[in-house]
Amino acid sequence: MKITISTNHPLDHLNTFGVSARAAYFVDIVEENQLKDLFSRSDLPAERLILGGGSNVLFTGDYAGLVVKISIPGIRHEVHDDHVLLRSGAGVVWNDLVWYAVNHEFWGIENLALIPGTVGASPVQNIGAYGMELMDVFDQCRAFDTHTGAFVAFQRADCAFSYRDSFFKREAQGRYIITEVSLRLSTSGSAQTKYGAIQAELDRREIKEPTIRDMAEVVSAIRVSKLPDPSTIGNAGSFFKNPIISREEFQVFIRKHPDVVYYPLADGQIKLAAGWLIDQAGWRGKNQGDSGTWKNQALVLVNHGNASGQEIYLFSEQIIQDIRQRYGIVLEREVNIV
16 A cells, blocks of 8 residues: 655644644554555655554654654454464554453453553553553564564564563664564453452452453543543543662651552562652642643643643653652653653
8 A cells, every 4th residue: 555645744633642743744554564665765754753542652842753653453363272362453552452352351451451552552661550561461573673674573582571661662762663463361361450449449349250341341440530531631641650669778768658659579679659659749630731630640641721742741840850859769751752
């Protein structure tokens, strides 16, 4: 299929913050072979931004290069005894893939229901929620190498996954464009109910033995209760990563702040709840112009209407500086700043 390049393309409806921005050049990719044609051209700027659902990006101004939106569709699966290989085009909405798995009773990603964005971004960010991470079920992905023009397969070990991070986000940032993701799920899984408010919501619904559908519905309900709908209030979900500190640092921290919300990690380190830090510092529900934090979840920054990306960025910088001064903890943005 022939590619179509547009110029001075509006990005307002292609980012969930809903901030106003334009791309000097823009192309929508629906077939992976279009990438070969695109990157063989010499009449386009070298500066390129790969865009999925726009749910993890904050535009602080117009983009002078080429925005490449990945819209490759398609979901299919193969059952092998007690496990399933679930393959998806990078342009598929992540939540659609979750519900495909739920409807087929394939366990492994039900706690990741309602995470915004597309499948292609999931390995880059190593998305996670409620005790599950993408890395736990990742099999492999297919990606286009913009340096060589070849397609490459990445196995789990190649991706160097860590908390909300990966090889694609660090050393290989901007080089590879993921076109397909394969997940290894199970036909005989069990519910993970220990994280967050899941068990409380199950108890409220009087569910003692949750099914995979129960889990996806409960997680979705919790997320809806905490997070604003991007179609009505601009946001990108959690704006900051939960900071990770050593056990020694934690022992000092908890003596000063005994009520801190935290999660012990398998390697002995401690993950602190960034939302708790921001909330305790008085930022939840605080607004500056049309920038602000969500009234029900301090971890979420919002655009109440006409905030610019630069205004939201500066608001986030104030929060970072305040948390550093109060707690000696440096917050990292989970959202990509462009």
